[in-house]
Amino acid sequence: MAKDFLTAVQERRTYYALSPEATVSDERIQEVIEHAVKFTPSAFNSQTARVVLLLGKNHTKLWEITKDTLRKIVPAANFATTENKIDSCFLSGYGSILFFEEQNIVKGMQEKFPTYADNFPIWSLQSSGMLQFVIWTALEMEGFGASLQHYNPLIDEAVQSEWNIPAAWKLIAQMPFGKPLALPGDKEFMPMEERFKVFK
Numbered sequence: 001m002a003k004d005f006l007t008a009v010q011e012r013r014t015y016y017a018l019s020p021e022a023t024v025s026d027e028r029i030q031e032v033i034e035h036a037v038k039f040t041p042s043a044f045n046s047q048t049a050r051v052v053l054l055l056g057k058n059h060t061k062l063w064e065i066t067k068d069t070l071r072k073i074v075p076a077a078n079f080a081t082t083e084n085k086i087d088s089c090f091l092s093g094y095g096s097i098l099f100f101e102e103q104n105i106v107k108g109m110q111e112k113f114p115t116y117a118d119n120f121p122i123w124s125l126q127s128s129g130m131l132q133f134v135i136w137t138a139l140e141m142e143g144f145g146a147s148l149q150h151y152n153p154l155i156d157e158a159v160q161s162e163w164n165i166p167a168a169w170k171l172i173a174q175m176p177f178g179k180p181l182a183l184p185g186d187k188e189f190m191p192m193e194e195r196f197k198v199f200k
Contacts, residue, residue: 003141008141012137013145014148017181018145020094023143023179024142024143029139032138042127043124043126044109046123048101051100051131052097055095059095062096062174063096065155066086069155089176090147094144097135099132100169101170135175144179146175149176152172152174
């Protein structure tokens, strides 16, 4: 039986221990992502989200790029720890998803609706966050574990060059995913009364 929505929301967690196994076909992964991209809302239906799915050698290449970039700025004495984290938590997975926002559309919306110009970059990021959450939760429902990473803007130029990404696509986040090897630990929650108020 399929999970109900709130159960899926509750069970979406960050997974760092990943294996390069697939729990569903590549076609199913693509179908899930396409569905999320199509139906996740955006301000004024601007549809600014752009997504790139990296599998196989392309997934590996992303994390090699990330390591090569970090090697130039992380002290040599500390790099082994950085490299181990990338290898065991991100590169070890089955694939990666890159989230972008199309800046030409954002600018176009600012020009078309100048009253709200300052808000469109904010709304763009809100839409991206929703899409990340939808895809993350949907992948978990398919048996994958994932995490959300932010090596941008350090890797932006290399990513753009490697996969011929349009200049107007701004990299927002990276999501490595794979078959989970271990359950996440318990999650602590702040008291709800500090986070939620009701007025009747």
